[in-house]
Amino acid sequence: MKRPLAFTPPTDLQEFIASYGILEIPDGQTETYFSPPLAMSGFIINIGKNKGTVIARIEDRDFFTANAVAGGQVTAPVYGELVGEVKSIMVFFKAMGMHRFFGNDLSQLTNSSKALTEFLGPEEADLLWNNLKAQPDNQQQINILNDFFRKHITHREEDKKLEKVLDYIHEKQGNVNITEILESFYYPRKSLERHFRKKIGLSPKVYIKIYRFKCLINFLEHNPETTWSQLASQTGYFDQSHMSRYVKEYLKVSPNSIVTLDMDYINYLLNR
Template identity: 55%
Template sequence: MKEPATYFPDARLQRFIACYGVLEVPAGISEPYFSPPLGLSGIIIQTIFDHEPMLAHIDDRIFFKERAVVTGQVTKPVYGTLQGRMKAFLIFFTPLGMYELFGNDMAELTNKSIPLKQFLGEPTCATLIQNLTADQSTDHQIKILDQFFIKTNPAGKNFEKLRKVLNFIHERQGGVTVHDLEVNGCYHRKTLERHFRKMVGLSPKVYAQIYRFKSLIQLIQSQPDITWTQLADQAGYYDQSHMSRYVKEYLQVSPNSLVQLDMDFVNYLLSR
């Protein structure tokens, strides 16, 4: 699959939104879609589709099938099929971004999606979709999205304490314990767990596991000749079998079978 084009939001939004991805599939093309856990929530809006809206699954259940959806954090792969002609905007929020902008309980969205009209309210959603589809110029559509999110009132609280914990996880490439996070963030464990679930959508332990997995895949991409043993060591896993467990859980293949996946697209997603 061709990688989506990447656009960055207005500087005023970069605390909340990591980037916009624009995915276009030509007419007559049918391609598989596979996304591992990313440690991010998102919004997906299809502005062009000649077939039924994109259908995605998680486990054996439908994850979403609407034209415009809000997706929470996932702990399992999401998969489906893309049929062209189609154009979709993938809005990747930073780990705290959706909660900061909208103040919603992120735990309620974990491994779930809801229609965008339910999340924003039908009139607001209808206006946004109308504005995005009136002119299919991508640059114009990005401006529409920027304007919409800039007008959104943030929740208005101070999140620097939790952001410090997230930054610590990122600096250590996910190789941390919950005790490390308690000490570094000056958090009581129960408070840390509660804040993470509400504001990020995952427990701190699971978020760190996903981030370590993302760091592993980025190591594979940057050092293609590295051995599995070296990878496990550099990525902070106990051993190769410990690393393989997470590859199988998040990608549903063994490390030796990564060639079966569209790794260009997977790498694109995991680099968000």
Template identity: 30%
Template sequence: MQYQTYPPSPHLAPLIKCFWSLEFAATPQPEKQTIIPDGCIELIIHYGDLYQQFQENGSSFIQPRSFVFGQLSNTLEIAPIGHTGIIAARFHPDGFIPLATIPLAGMENRAVPLTELFGEESDFLEKNILIASTQAERIQHIETFLLARLNKLEVLDCIVKSSIEILVSQAGQVKVEEMAEKLNINRRKLERKFSINVGLSPKQLSKIIRLQTALKQLNQNTELSLTELAYQSGYFDQSHFIKDFKAFTGISPKQFYADHLQLSALFIGTN
């Protein structure tokens, strides 16, 4: 399994955390993979075979070849149906809003086809990705496409960006009321801004950042006890940590390194 990250160009760095690619061969019996929320919207293009996405009611469907996945508020189950070849852009929590053509709330937990967002012109991007021979070429095609559709960066909300910086710097260990007071803004107004610009509430993003911090620590030191992990991640106690963990992942922390979390484990602690 080959997973790599790449920095965006300076023009897109305010919006994009990184580009990433993933490749691995088809297996006779592909397993479901559980993707854990990370607070980021992703633009994903499959230049390999497509993926099957599973729903809570037990049904499934094949994902589009090119799409933007909105904010995850719970886990996502997917499985490859052949050879995996993916190139993707991972946006900052508020990074997609200058490109959004529909409300972010309408993208939550959805793989929104690029054609729904950008029309038939996105077909040319998809074709260019499919015929490209290197990841550098694929990234260049995506950047050219995004820059041509980019509204002014002034659309980025400075209050939201400052809030995200606070959440990240404190690993999600800050109350929304405290953050609103620090930024001299009413809590409800801050929540409305997050809904528009991030697609999550400040509390949801805070919990996701804190969970990702815990997962990164667990990834770096598998010998940590759950009690140590809980306190280091800012939880009141072990039971509070386990409750939040299960709420997002559907499993206990001890099950984290099961095979069906192989993909999520790749993305922990990445740029």
């Protein structure tokens, strides 16, 4: 799979959105893809799907079938294929971005998706869809999305504490444990668990595991000559077997078989 075109959101949206991506598959061309867990939720809007086909599956079931969806956090890879002609517009939300825009309970979207007509309501979803489809220029489509999200910006005081926890996890590259978070932020365990599931879509433990895995793959991309044992020790895993377990869980291959995967596309996704 070729890398999608990447677009950085404007400054006022960067605390909510990590990036946008646009991928175009020409008529008659087929691209397969494999996406590991990203520690992010997102929108996927497939323009021109009436001419092509988009297949997305997770754990041997459909992840989505609608042209435009809101997708939640996943704990297993999403895989499938795009058969052109199709243009796919992707919005990668930061961990709390979707909840902060729409106030939704992200636990209801874990390992699943919801059609945008259901998520936003038919009127708002159809307006966004029609605006995007009427404007074929990539940058203009990103501008349409920027204007759309600006209307949904909210700043809730109650979200600030959890954002600080996320910042701490990210600074530590996932090398933290729950007890450390509870003691550092005076967070009751049940409240931390409830807030993570509702506002992020994962338990804090699972989110930390996936984020540490992202850091592992990012480190490997920039240090390709690192041995597996060195990689494990430098990215916070107990040992090589501990690291291998998570590689197998999220990439479905052993570390030695990573070279068989489309790592260029996977690295693009995990660098969001």
